[in-house]
Amino acid sequence: MISSLQGTISHLGSDRLTLVVSGVGFSIQVTSRHSAKLALGQEILIQTKLVVREDDLSLFGFQTNQEAELFDLLCGVNGIGPKLAMTTLSGLTGELLVNAINSQDENAFRAIPGIGPKTAKLVLITLSGKVGLSSSVRVNENVLQAMLQLGGDELASRKLLSSLDQSLSESALLKQALAELGRSKLIS
Template sequence: MISSLRGTVLRASGAELVIEVSGVGYLVSVTPEHALSLRVGDEALLHTALIVREDALSLFGFADAEQLDVFQLLLGVNGVGPKSALGVLAVMTPDQIAAAVQNDDDAAFRKVSGIGPKTAKLIVVQLAGKLHAVAPAAVAPAAKQKPTVGDDVRVALVGLGWPEKVAADAVAEVLAELGDAAADATAASVPALLRRALALLGPAPQHQPAGAGR
């Protein structure tokens, strides 16, 4: 794993850098703003993520560890690849991303090229609660986060026997399918969302009696 590079900039153009380290030139994908901030001959330190594919090894670089952390969190969202994750960071800072997630503002992500309504909603749902550590400034210190309707539905599904991740993914998919209709109080009420989630998941899993299997 290549987690960082320190070397001389051989090329800086568009959204790519070539960094020479001990005689080897590494091609690194970066945000356009990052590429514009560097000149040929500059010494640069990049925090990097190595993405391994069947047909390629690709490096993505960032000016600081905070951006790298957010990039890796974005990669964990269903439907978000490395280019889309880099695209989000090209137009939003980590603090802005954390604020959008906290405020359930998927419209902020729909402005990013390549991010559709469903993926934007998944980013908000699946990153909820995960960005405080990397972007504390985006969280009001005295404010207590109010549970959302989606949170209530997820808790209800867990209470019915589904694992936390299965419940969260089902809620995310239902909200994504609703799209703009999720703003309607009737369509996005707890009972309405719960019915949709139950229809998606099918019969509830059977609870195993205590001591079973021993």
């Protein structure tokens, strides 16, 4: 119904923003990763999904069309509503989410607050074959494996990897990940 909005950010929180479009302020829930990249007064175009409930109309905003499509897929899983779908997208980038689904990585989903073992399995069963393989799947998996072999904690390593620039080459991504690991002392 409302697929995108373009306007100026008048309020910015950790997971919500108000976007003024032609004098009307729209409250939009976003991921914490997306919010961190934005600034007050910034003019943006945001992809949106309107979720209609019996007593509520909520707008959810996304950086890319891929994130919006993944949101729809996650909401289609029994037991995952819009808020848990947003929590999942905050914890895993689109690339890592696609990778986790295609590699049947249950632990990636169990690391998300609110997703237990049964829901993680249900996500993998429901979404298996519904998302295409990402071009950087192998790169991310190789870097993650290197981080784990060096003694990195899996959850912390996944979060760190999701926060890095996914457009880097494998060697540059590994170098940046190791530098961050050294700074944050995630290696035990």
